[in-house]
Amino acid sequence: MGRRRRKLLFGVLLLPAVAAGALWWLTKPNPWDAAHWQGLGEPDVANGEQVFWAGGCVSCHAAPRAPEDQRLVLAGGRTLKSPFGTFYPPNISPDETAGIGNWTLAEFGNAMTRGVGKDGEHLYPSFPYGSYSRMTAKDVNDLWGFMQTLPKSANVAPPHDLPFPYNIRLALGGWKLLFLTDEPRADVNTADAKLARGQYLVEGPGHCGECHTPRNALGGFEEGRWLAGAPNPEGEGRIPDITPGSKSIGNWSASEIASYLETGFTPDFDTVGGSMVDVQKNMAKLPPADREAIAAYLKALPAS
CATH class of the missing domain: 1.10.760 (Cytochrome Bc1 Complex; Chain D, domain 2)
Structure with missing residues (x-):
């Protein structure tokens, strides 16, 4: 086998190994x-x-x-x-x-x-x-x-x-x-301390998007549909759209949203149901200012 052919064969064999190594490097666990x-x-x-x-x-x-x-x-x-x-x-x-x-x-x-x-x-x-x-x-x-x-x-x-x-x-x-x-999920006025706190709670520890945002075939959030509602991952029905203008809470005021998170009662005196029962119980234990911040953030979002 000539020298040139050996180099070519070596390159053909090396490329998959380099590609595999690069892929591993890009996808390996990445702790702080x-x-x-x-x-x-x-x-x-x-x-x-x-x-x-x-x-x-x-x-x-x-x-x-x-x-x-x-x-x-x-x-x-x-x-x-x-x-x-x-x-x-x-x-x-x-x-x-x-x-x-x-x-x-x-x-x-x-x-x-x-x-x-x-x-x-x-x-x-x-x-x-x-x-x-x-x-x-x-x-x-x-x-x-x-x-x-x-x-x-x-x-x-x-x-x-x-x-x-x-x-x-x-x-x-x-x-x-x-x-x-x-990165932030929504563009809100973070110079407003209440909105900044609401964004942190909803997008961070509150993880509201995990249920309320639709996903693609790979399980990632669909672009441009933040909190726009999604199929219930645990069974029948849907998790509602909670952006302004939605049929669920779109017409509620910020104070009505905050009250719902505290009491579990809607403005029409219906009660919280389904998997939201546990969420509402958790939210009821937060300071009133945090529930108000969550409500303010939800009202500041663009309609889906």
Whole structure:
């Protein structure tokens, strides 16, 4: 074989390896540098509790059908059905074996905001880190401090039940490359402190878009349809459009939206239903100013 032909063959063999290496580099788990989680000081547990309710941790991580006095036992195990398979939220109680009691702040924070697990693996976006990515390091630190005060549980949640190819975690790196961002979802006047706070709560810890925004075939949000309503990922029906002008809350005033989040009653004296029941219970525990900020942000959005 001539020298020129050997070079050509070598190049043909090398190109796929280079392409594979570049693809791996672009899609590998990408946690924060260690410095991101340093120097935050002692957690503000009171603020951590507010972040906890805003984030809706109870809704997915409390045991299925847990009574009211057990809602803070984050034993995991609830069934979340989706077009991609069935997900089972894990135990995130402070239990050192079954839960996350032996995690560090950095491990917790990277799971919350980068979708990277304790062992460096990609996490599935059924855990809404695509929204939590907007959370500040301080809020994550405060949340972590509050969660250490919660009861332990020895329950071990079932593993996810996913068909091929969705059971291949490496593919999640490509999903993140396409869809994971901490950029704002909507253009609102963030010079207004109330709107800025509302945007942070709705787009970040509140993760409202995870249910209220339609998704494409790969599970990413459809462009230009923020909070415009979507099929119910857990069954029949739809999650409503909550932009101005919608049939659900489009004609409500900001004060009526804030009141609904506090009391569960609509302006027509109907009551909250479905999966929104848990969300409303969580929102009722926030300070009035936060519910007002959420309402102001929703009213500031363009109609879908």
